[in-house]
Amino acid sequence: MFNLLILLTERLGLIMILAFLLVNMRFFRNLIKQRTKKSQIWLTIIFSLFVILANLTGVEITNSHEVFMPALITSLTQADSIANTRTLVITTASLTAGPYVGMIVGLVGGLHRVLFSNFSDYFYIFSSIIIGLVIGKISDHVKQGNLYPSNGWVILLGITADLIQMGFIDLFRGFALVRLIFWPMVILNTIGTFLFVEILKTYMSNEQQLRAVQTKDVLELANKTLPYFRQGLDMDSAHHVCKIIKNYTNFDAVGLTDQVNVLAHVGAGSDHHIAGEPILTDLSKSVITTGQRRIVYSATAIGCPQPHCPLAAAMVVPLEVNHQTMGALKVYFTDARKLTVVEENLVTGLQNIFSGQLAMGLAEEQASLVTEAQIKELQVQINPHFFFNAINTILALIRINPDKARHALMQLSIFFRSSLQNGQATQITLQAEKQHVDAYMDIEELRFPNRFILTYDLQINDQVLVPSFCLQIFVENAIKHAFKKTNQPGHIKISARPVADNQVQIQVQDDGCGMDAQLCQQLGQQPINETNGTGTALYNLNCRLRNLYGNQSTLQVQSNSAGSTFTIVCPIQIVKEAQPYADSHRG
Template sequence: MILAFMLVNMRFFRNLIEKRTLKSQIWLFVIFSLFVVIANLTGVEISSSKEIVTPLIITGLPQTDSIANTRMLVITTASLTAGPYVGMLVGLVGGLHRVIFGGFSDYFYIASSVLIGYLIGVLGDRVKKNSLYPSSFWVAVLSLFAELIQMAFIFAFHGFGLIKLIFIPMILLNTIGSSLFIEILKTYLSNERQLRAVQTKDVLELTNKTLPYFRHGLDLNSAAHVCHIIKKYTKFDAVGLTDRVNVLAHVGAGQDHHIAGEPVITDMSKTVIATGKEKLAHSKEEIGCPHKGCPLTSAIVCPLQVNKKTIGALKLYFCEGREMTVVEENLVRGLAMIFSGQLAIGITEQQTALLNEAEIRALQVQINPHFFFNAVNTIVALMRVDVDQAHDALMELSTFFRSSLKNGQAKEVTLEQEKQHVEAYTKIESLRFPNKFTVDYQIEVPNETLLPSFCLQIFIENAIRHAFKGRKTGNQITVNLSRKGANLAISVSDNGSGIDPQILSRLGQEPISESKGSGLALYNLNKRLINLYGTSSQLKVLTGANGTTFKTTIPLKLAKKAN
C-alpha cells in the first residue's frame, strides 16, 4: 500500500503508466526492480526447523533457510502495469537477487520469477481489452495464479512442509495486495480524469464567455470584461491582464495599486513578458510587488503569445492562507493557451477585413474609368451635331461623377443613392442612343435599404452594352428588388438575345475581353459581393433566347437614420 500511494502521487510515475513507450518501460523496470529487491530484504525468514524469524531487514539468509516475502506481489503488479517484458525482467532481477541473497541456492526462483512475470503480463494484456488495466476480478485471478505457480515450484524443490506453513498467508497477502495495488492506481487515475474533465469544462465555459471580447483584440475594455468573467467563475482572489507594458485590467485583491492603464509593477510579470515563459510564485517576495500592503501571496503568470511573440500576460493570484493546486495551475495554463489562440484569430480576422476592404476599394476605383471613357466619347460625338445636348450630357456626367465620388467612399449605399446614380448614367446613355431602351423599376423595399455601391448601375450598363445588339427599339430592362425572408433579392432582367454559352460559365468568375461579350465590371462586382456577404451572395445568371437575368441575394439591411 505504501508503494502504491507513493507512486500514484508522483506525476512522473503517472505519466509512465498512461502510455507504454520504450522510455516508460525502462523507467518502470528500474522502479519495480528497486522494489522487488526491497521485497526480498523485508520478508519473513523461516529456518530449517520451521522457526519463524521477523527481523526488520534480512541481512543474510543461510542456504538451509527459506524466506516468505512480497516478491510475487511486485512482479505481478509490474507485469499488469507495464506488460510482459517488464514483468519478465523484474522477475529476473527478483529471482537473481533471491539466489545471490540466499547463498547461491534455490536457482529455481530465477525460472519461476521470469515465467510468472511473462505469463501474467501476456494474460493481463489479453483480458484487459481496451482498458488500461484488467478488471478487479481478473487482477485477483491472475494474482492468485501467479502465487500458485510459485507454490508449485516451492513444492517441487522443498516439499510439503514449507508449503504447509506459507501457503495460506502468502496466497492471501500477494493476491489481496496485488488487487489493492492495481485498484489504487485505477481509482487515482479515474479521479484525475474526472478532475481533468471538470477542468476542461471550466476552460470551455470561460472560453465561450470570453471569446466575444478577445475577438476585438486586447485592450482596456475587453481585458476588464474578461477579468470579471474569470473572477466570477473561479476561486482566485485576483485576476489580471497586461499588454507588454501596461496593466490592462486587475480585478480583486490588490486592485487599489494594480491599476488599469498604468505600467506593470510586479517583477514576476515583467520577467514573464520579457522571457515568454510562465512563472509560479509561492510568496510575496517571488511576486515582487513594490507596494508594501499588497495582499497577494501566491500567483501564476502565463504569457499570451501570438505568432510566437509575447503580447501580454494572464495573471491569477491568491491571498495569504491559500495555496494553488495542480488543477488550478493547469486551468490557468489552459486559459492562457486558448486566450492566445482567440487573440490570434481576432488579429487574423481584423487583417482579413482590412484586406477585403482594401480590395473592395480597389475594385470600386476600376468601375468609374470604365464608364468615363465611353461618356467622353459620347460627348465628343454630340458636340459635332448638337451642342445643347452635349452640354446636357456634360452636366449629367458631372452629376454622375459627384455621386460616384460620394458612393465610392462606402461599401454600401442606400437604394435612393444608387437610383440617383443609375438615373445619371441612363440619361447619358439615352442622349447617345435615344429611345433605344427603357428601365422599369419593381421595388418592394424602402429607399433606406442598403445595396453594394454601383450594383444596379453595373447590371444596367451590361444590358445596354451587350444585350441588344442590332436592335434600336423595344429593348426593356427590369429591375426587381424584393424581400426574401431576412434577405434582399436583387434581380435585373433584359429581353435581349442572351449570352453566348461559351462564356456563360466564366461570367463573373474571371475577366473576359470586351470582344467576347463582357468586361471587368461584372467580375469586380461578383468579387465584392463575395467579400461583403460570402459565397451565398455570388452572382447567378439565367440566360436564353428571350433575354438574361442577373440575380443575387444579400442580407436585408436598412441605413441608420441620423439623429
C-alpha cells in the first residue's frame, strides 16, 4: 500500500503540473466563468483529454497485487487493474463545469478504461458517469451562487467520488483490491481535487485584484489628465499627459499625435521621435488613416525609419471625437514580451477615457463661441461637479466591487458621449433621450443607493423627435431639489402620450416637496436666481421650444406639497424607418 501511495503521488504531481499550466491560461479561466454552450463544449474536450491522460499514467496492479509503473499504460489484461487519478479529473470537471460536463467526461474516461483492458470491467463506464452526475448535482446545490463550493465541500465531494468508485470495485472485483487501493486513491484524489480548485480560485482572485488595480490606475489617470485634455490636443498638454501616463505604467515610451505631427514622445526613442515633427512610423500613419487600433511585436512592423530605434513592440489606438480621428495614443516597449493582455486592456481603457476628455475639451471650446445662454445649457449637459462626483464614487467601488466599478465607468462614458453627440442637435429621438437619462440615473444610483426610483410610461413611438436634453433637465432638477426634505425614496415618473392635433405630451412628475407658487409661475419665463438653484436651464429649454415649434409648443410647471409636474407639448415628428415601441419600466 505504501509503495502504491508513493507511485500515485508521482502521477498526481504530473497531473497537477499540467493543471497548473492549464489554469494559467486566460482562455481556460474564461471558459469556467462563461458557462455558455460553447464554453461547455470546450471544457468537455479539455477535461476528456485529461481523463484519458489519467488512465494512461496510472499504476498497474497485477492479479497477485504486485504494483509497477510503466511510462504509459496502453494495454491491460483482464485480470490486472490500475490505480489512477481518473476520479480526480471527473470530480474536478463536475465541480467547475457542472454535472453534464462531468457525466460526459466520466463516459469518456470509462470507455477509454474499458478499451485498453480488452473490453473488460464495463462497470467503470457506469461508475464514472454516476460520479460525474452525483458530484455535479451536489456541487451545483451547495455553491450558493459562487463559481465553486467551499473548501470543506470540495474535500467531502472528493472523498464521495472515490467512495462511489470503491463501491463498484468491491462489487465487481472484490474487497481484496479495494483494501489495497482504498487509502492511496482516496487520499491522493481528494488532495488533487482540492489543489486543482484552490489553484483556480487563487488565479481568479488575483485576476479580480488586477482588474481593480487597472481600474484604479485608469481613473487616477483620468483625474490627472482631464485638465490638460480640456485645453485641447496641443504640444504642451500632450507632453504633460505622456509624462503622467509613463509615471503610472510600465510602458517604455508613450506618444501622442494629431493627424499629421508628433505632439509629444516621452521615453525610449525620444531622440528621434520629436514633438512638432511629422509622424515617422508607418504604424501610426496607418492607425490615423483607418481609425483602427493596431498591435505589433517587432521593430519592422512599427516601421520607424531610424535603423537603431530601440522600440520593439507597440500598441497604437486612435483618439476619436464624433467618429472622427483627431490623433493617436501610442505606447511602446523595448522588449516585445512586455506587451501582454494586461497592457492591451489598460491602453483600451485609456483610449476611451481620452477620447471622451478630448470631446469635452472641444465642446468647451465651441461653447466659448456661442451666447451665454448656450454656455449655460452646455454646462448643464457636461457638469464638472457631476463628473468628479461620479469618479469619486467609482473609486470607492474599485476595491469592494470591481465589476460594478467597470459598469459605472461605462455608464459615465455613455452619459458624456451622448451629451456631446446629442448636444450638436436641436432634436433627438425619444429613445436617445431615454438612454441618456438612464445612464445619468445609473450613476446617481451608485452615489445614492435606493434613493430614487425612475419609471416610464411611454405610449408613443420611441423614434419621435424631442428637444435635446428636455427629459434630462427635468430629472436632474428633481434629483437636486425635490427630495431634500425627506429620507424616503423619491419617485420620478416620465410619461409620453399622443394628444390632439398630432401632438405629443411629455411629462416628468415627482413626489417631492414641491415649490413656492410664485417661483413656479416664473420658471421657464425668465432666469431665476435662488439660493437653492437657478431656473436658467428651464428658461433656455422654453426658448428652444419657441424657436423650434413656435406657438405649437408649451412648457407648463405645476407644483404643490405632493410634488411637481413638468409638461411639454410639441408637434409629433418621427425620423424615418421608425420601429414600434414596447413599453418599458425602470425601477
